[in-house]
Amino acid sequence: MPYMPVTESMFLIAETREQPMHVGGLQLFIPREGQTGTELAEEFFEAYHGCRNVRRLFRKRPTPPAMLMGYLSWSYDDDIDFDYHVRRATLPHPGRIRELLRYISLHHSALLDRTRPMWELHIIDGLEDGRVAVYTKIHHSLMDGVSALRLLQDTLSTDPDDRNGTAMTDPMLSRSKKPKPQTPGPGLLSFGGVTRLAGRAVGVAGQALDVAGQLVGVAPAAAKIAWTAITDDDFASPFVPAPHTMLNVSIGSARRFAAQGWPLERLRAIADALDITLNDVVVGMCSGAVRSYLIDQDSLPDGPLLAALPVSMRQEISTEGNKVTLILANLATDQPDPERRLATVVSSTRSAKKIIRNLSPLQALAFGVASGAPLALATIPGFVDYTSPQFNLIISNVPGPREHMYWNGARLDGIYPVSIAMEGLAINITVATAADHVNFGIIGARKELPSLQRILTHLDTALEEMEKVAGINDRGKR
Amino acid sequence: MPYMPVTESMFLIAETREQPMHVGGLQLFIPREGQTGTELAEEFFEAYHGCRNVRRLFRKRPTPPAMLMGYLSWSYDDDIDFDYHVRRATLPHPGRIRELLRYISLHHSALLDRTRPMWELHIIDGLEDGRVAVYTKIHHSLMDGVSALRLLQDTLSTDPDDRNGTAMTDPMLSRSKKPKPQTPGPGLLSFGGVTRLAGRAVGVAGQALDVAGQLVGVAPAAAKIAWTAITDDDFASPFVPAPHTMLNVSIGSARRFAAQGWPLERLRAIADALDITLNDVVVGMCSGAVRSYLIDQDSLPDGPLLAALPVSMRQEISTEGNKVTLILANLATDQPDPERRLATVVSSTRSAKKIIRNLSPLQALAFGVASGAPLALATIPGFVDYTSPQFNLIISNVPGPREHMYWNGARLDGIYPVSIAMEGLAINITVATAADHVNFGIIGARKELPSLQRILTHLDTALEEMEKVAGINDRGKR
Numbered sequence: 001m002p003y004m005p006v007t008e009s010m011f012l013i014a015e016t017r018e019q020p021m022h023v024g025g026l027q028l029f030i031p032r033e034g035q036t037g038t039e040l041a042e043e044f045f046e047a048y049h050g051c052r053n054v055r056r057l058f059r060k061r062p063t064p065p066a067m068l069m070g071y072l073s074w075s076y077d078d079d080i081d082f083d084y085h086v087r088r089a090t091l092p093h094p095g096r097i098r099e100l101l102r103y104i105s106l107h108h109s110a111l112l113d114r115t116r117p118m119w120e121l122h123i124i125d126g127l128e129d130g131r132v133a134v135y136t137k138i139h140h141s142l143m144d145g146v147s148a149l150r151l152l153q154d155t156l157s158t159d160p161d162d163r164n165g166t167a168m169t170d171p172m173l174s175r176s177k178k179p180k181p182q183t184p185g186p187g188l189l190s191f192g193g194v195t196r197l198a199g200r201a202v203g204v205a206g207q208a209l210d211v212a213g214q215l216v217g218v219a220p221a222a223a224k225i226a227w228t229a230i231t232d233d234d235f236a237s238p239f240v241p242a243p244h245t246m247l248n249v250s251i252g253s254a255r256r257f258a259a260q261g262w263p264l265e266r267l268r269a270i271a272d273a274l275d276i277t278l279n280d281v282v283v284g285m286c287s288g289a290v291r292s293y294l295i296d297q298d299s300l301p302d303g304p305l306l307a308a309l310p311v312s313m314r315q316e317i318s319t320e321g322n323k324v325t326l327i328l329a330n331l332a333t334d335q336p337d338p339e340r341r342l343a344t345v346v347s348s349t350r351s352a353k354k355i356i357r358n359l360s361p362l363q364a365l366a367f368g369v370a371s372g373a374p375l376a377l378a379t380i381p382g383f384v385d386y387t388s389p390q391f392n393l394i395i396s397n398v399p400g401p402r403e404h405m406y407w408n409g410a411r412l413d414g415i416y417p418v419s420i421a422m423e424g425l426a427i428n429i430t431v432a433t434a435a436d437h438v439n440f441g442i443i444g445a446r447k448e449l450p451s452l453q454r455i456l457t458h459l460d461t462a463l464e465e466m467e468k469v470a471g472i473n474d475r476g477k478r
Numbered sequence: 479m480p481y482m483p484v485t486e487s488m489f490l491i492a493e494t495r496e497q498p499m500h501v502g503g504l505q506l507f508i509p510r511e512g513q514t515g516t517e518l519a520e521e522f523f524e525a526y527h528g529c530r531n532v533r534r535l536f537r538k539r540p541t542p543p544a545m546l547m548g549y550l551s552w553s554y555d556d557d558i559d560f561d562y563h564v565r566r567a568t569l570p571h572p573g574r575i576r577e578l579l580r581y582i583s584l585h586h587s588a589l590l591d592r593t594r595p596m597w598e599l600h601i602i603d604g605l606e607d608g609r610v611a612v613y614t615k616i617h618h619s620l621m622d623g624v625s626a627l628r629l630l631q632d633t634l635s636t637d638p639d640d641r642n643g644t645a646m647t648d649p650m651l652s653r654s655k656k657p658k659p660q661t662p663g664p665g666l667l668s669f670g671g672v673t674r675l676a677g678r679a680v681g682v683a684g685q686a687l688d689v690a691g692q693l694v695g696v697a698p699a700a701a702k703i704a705w706t707a708i709t710d711d712d713f714a715s716p717f718v719p720a721p722h723t724m725l726n727v728s729i730g731s732a733r734r735f736a737a738q739g740w741p742l743e744r745l746r747a748i749a750d751a752l753d754i755t756l757n758d759v760v761v762g763m764c765s766g767a768v769r770s771y772l773i774d775q776d777s778l779p780d781g782p783l784l785a786a787l788p789v790s791m792r793q794e795i796s797t798e799g800n801k802v803t804l805i806l807a808n809l810a811t812d813q814p815d816p817e818r819r820l821a822t823v824v825s826s827t828r829s830a831k832k833i834i835r836n837l838s839p840l841q842a843l844a845f846g847v848a849s850g851a852p853l854a855l856a857t858i859p860g861f862v863d864y865t866s867p868q869f870n871l872i873i874s875n876v877p878g879p880r881e882h883m884y885w886n887g888a889r890l891d892g893i894y895p896v897s898i899a900m901e902g903l904a905i906n907i908t909v910a911t912a913a914d915h916v917n918f919g920i921i922g923a924r925k926e927l928p929s930l931q932r933i934l935t936h937l938d939t940a941l942e943e944m945e946k947v948a949g950i951n952d953r954g955k956r
Contacts, residue, residue, distance in 0.1 A: 017495060017589055038571055064728075083580065084732055084924065088570040090604060093516055102561065110588035111495055115730025115925055126568060250542075252593030254562055446562065447593055 004062075004073055004141075011140040012062055012114075016423075018253045020111050022118070023145045024418030025152065026104055026259065026441070027134045032160070032409035040132045040410050041088065041125040048121055048167040049086045055171035057142060058085075061117045077117055085119060091126035100124065100133055101453075105257045108418055108443065112139050131413060136168075145398050145417050145430065156405035156412060165408035242392045243301035245294065247426050251445035258453040259416035261439040262463060270463075273470035276346050279397060281466065282431050282438065283307065283329055283349065284342045286395050288462025289455050291333040291341075296454060305331040305392040309349065327352035328391055338465040393427050394419075400434030416441040427452070482540075482551055482619075489618040490540055490592075494901075496731045498589050500596070501623045502896030503630065504582055504737065504919070505612045510638070510887035518610045518888050519566065519603040526599055526645040527564045533649035535620060536563075539595050555595055563597060569604035578602065578611055579931075583735045586896055586921065590617050609891060614646075623876050623895050623908065634883035634890060643886035720870045721779035723772065725904050729923035736931040737894040739917040740941060748941075751948035754824050757875060759944065760909050760916065761785065761807055761827065762820045764873050766940025767933050769811040769819075774932060783809040783870040787827065805830035806869055816943040871905050872897075878912030894919040905930070 015021040031040040056076060063075040091099040103124065112118040118139035125132050138148050151168045166173050242248075267281045286307065294300040307329045329352065332344035398417050405412045416439050417430035426445040431438060440459060444452040493499040509518040534554060541553040569577040581602065590596040596617035603610050616626050629646045644651050720726070745759045764785065772778040785807045807830065810822035876895050883890045894917050895908035904923040909916060918937060922930040 017592070041570070081732075081924065084584070087584065088577075090568040090570040092519075092566040092568040092603070099566075106562070106565065109591070111731070113587065113730050113732045113925075114495070116732065125570070253589070253591045254559075254594065447559065 026416040028414040029410040037125040037130045051167040058169045095128040242306040243303040254446035256446040258442045261437040285462045287331040289458035292458035308391040398432045400432045504894040506892040507888040515603040529645040536647045573606040720784040721781040724777045732924035734924040736920045739915040748948045763940045765809040767936035770936035786869040876910045878910045
């Protein structure tokens with residue numbers, strides 16, 4: 001039986017009924033000319049349900065019995081219950097995006113079955129505009145959001161006339177005819193990528209160590225980080241506690257999902273005008289939106305919120321295996337002026353990036369693991385309520401395809417990540433840029449964060465505010 | 479905070495992700511003349527989603543924090559998230575019963591959220607025949623299947639022109655204009671009824687006792703039962719172990735639901751011809767079907783399976799408060815001959831009933847609790863695999879309405895109970911007789927019991943076999 005590294009088992013160990021540890025993705029497709037939504041949905045269903053030869057990844061499940069610190073090995077099923085894993089659904093009348101988001105909200109709240117390979121694929125028709133939605137739900141111990149997205153892209157083609165659309169469960173999935181997966185730049189990455197890569201490095205030191213041992217093993221880098229925190233005011237160190245907010249509480253199992261896309265060119269114009277990165281604009285939007293949401297809820301703390309941003313280091317340190325870490329950004333939510341708020345956000349991420357460049361790869365990696373470590377401890381009852389959070393939320397950016405992509409001629413019209421809300425981290429914002437749109441997927445604890453969908457309006461407002469700061473004539477752009 | 483009796487908390491304590499402890503009901507309605515399925519579904523949705531004044535029962539949830547032996551009190555929510563509890567769904571094309579059963583199977587597998595009142599109501603259209611399904615899902619700590627069914631009946635009317643259809647969550651639900659709930663005869667009852675009533679009696683002795691204490695408190699009746707087991711061969715004592723079967727294993731969280739109804743007159747004809755009870759015919763059908771299913775699976779044990787049957791004693795001991803207990807029936811699954819198999823079934827239930835008549839009400843009640851007690855212990859890891867089961871499955875019968883009932887003119891066309899599969903009890907058969915049909919609802923562990931839906935065919939075959947035994951001309955009846 002293959003041994004399970006801590007970076008995989010930690011997601012099984014940390015999982016509770018209030019804190020499911022699966023990641024999701026919502027993709028929207030426009031049927032090809034002359035095809036109805038139901039016909040496209042049936043075509044997807046046949047491809048997935050009929051794919052009887054399933055790649056190893058989608059056949060693995062934790063080996064029983066379930067033990068407290070257990071699940072240390074994987075088993076592989078030959079017999080797959082396709083009716084369970086591949087599901088058809090139809091939205092109830094009137095089939096608006098609202099009904100779709102409600103469907104995702106309710107299904108993302110339910111735990112995956114541990115006695116079988118931990119994934120589901122839902123193929124959904126009934127949208128009033130005729131589009132078809134594909135919702136994937138995969139346990140984080142199997143795969144992170146970035147890998148899932150790449151696998152999905154491998155099933156797509158840039159050629160609208162290509163009719164070789166396959167299932168991502170297909171082991172014969174040909175990569176040769178597909179465009180190479182996008183290599184992410186020095187931008188944001190999903191949280192999953194961080195811990196996965198971290199685990200590979202830690203694993204070198206000895207996979208037989210237990211979870212606590214592996215996390216303790218990364219402590220030496222802490223001295224360097226502590227020193228930086230003292231000498232650099234802009235650096236949001238993990239050892240400076242973030243404020244307590246309504247985002248950092250114990251949560252129930254129910255979720256709410258909100259999603260919306262904005263034209264890439266609008267964000268790009270701001271980045272160009274202000275000489276900041278596209279990621280700065282994304283974080284700036286989140287900063288304004290979270291501030292407005294907390295004001296709505298009469299819960300804005302005096303101090304600024306801190307966000308953890310998984311960051312790729314692929315281009316800086318190309319020969320090392322460790323390419324991802326976490327940085328902390330000051331969201332400046334205490335700052336009412338949009339221009340000054342954005343300036344603080346940009347300054348804090350630039351400063352944090354500089355620090356990472358000065359750390360050795362292992363130290364930089366450790367920084368990420370240190371920032372992420374409390375997540376694994378959060379399931380100890382009461383832990384969240386009695387300690388200060390190191391950060392208030394995670395904002396990630398998953399690289400999507402840069403061109404328009406097709407599945408059997410049906411155009412991919414949007415990708416929205418559906419991530420994980422946790423004990424103490426009741427909201428997660430994950431962004432996927434695909435073709436010409438920047439798509440935000442927001443998952444939150446349903447009961448603890450009322451009216452979460454208002455964040456979409458606040459993101460739009462924050463974008464408009466930044467356009468004004470950048471001197472862009474908003475009306476002329478739209 | 480109201481104290482929670484052990485009969486309620488035991489369902490919360492025993493619940494694991496592999497063993498959800500909610501009961502369900504599936505009702506089918508025929509839209510009234512000129513009404514589409516979608517219109518009826520919307521009408522149901524408005525009645526439930528719009529019922530803002532919710533009765534206390536549907537506002538109660540376990541008080542946090544979650545502790546191992548905790549959940550000893552209830553809290554009451556004033557603010558109900560109706561979008562969460564009341565759901566609309568549409569079956570995917572082609573909208574057969576198969577798609578409906580798949581929907582129920584998948585949704586019955588998911589745990590209810592403990593941070594809110596533990597119930598859901600799904601209103602489902604999209605059936606090709608235009609009928610509308612209402613699936614209720616309620617935690618067993620709140621209510622048992624019998625009570626849920628009665629509450630549902632209170633929302634219905636015998637008058638097809640009555641347009642005062644209300645929601646069962648409505649505290650103003652008028653009972654005056656409704657027919658009186660059916661008083662169950664000396665027939666079968668749901669497992670839930672047993673433990674609930676048992677708890678009331680035990681509670682008199684002191685509600686402050688812990689779970690173990692309350693269960694131990696019923697031991698004195700054991701002597702009488704042991705004596706009976708020695709002196710009466712037909713009596714299936716709980717101390718004679720049932721055989722190990724594939725029905726008595728550790729289970730995963732996924733379920734499969736199968737359901738079908740048969741005309742009451744067919745079962746009645748057999749009962750009349752053979753001078754046995756309707757319940758004997760029901761158990762006889764189960765006996766033949768389970769035998770055939772185990773043969774399919776190449777898993778028929780040498781010894782006969784034992785079934786636990788919750789039995790009402792209302793008419794025998796009318797002045798006492800305790801009206802329900804469990805009896806064990808010998809299913810004679812080792813017997814290939816239908817006639818001899820049925821004879822053994824009937825003989826064993828008659829014998830067990832006789833015993834119950836000779837016990838005092840408290841002793842009879844204790845007999846039920848003693849038979850049920852191991853269920854609460856089954857969540858201890860490994861417990862199931864290393865001990866012999868006291869019985870192999872539970873077969874219950876929930877009393878439904880005897881007349882045709884209507885909701886705003888839409889006729890109730892069938893009630894199918896969706897019960898609980900447990901660690902060690904991978905299948906549960908619950909039967910509801912409503913108007914002129916006997917409806918079987920079968921819930922089973924999806925992975926452990928493959929092709930469970932074949933039981934429906936086997937039930938039909940078993941019914942035909944008994945018709946032959948009774949000398950009924952099968953063709954003439956249909």
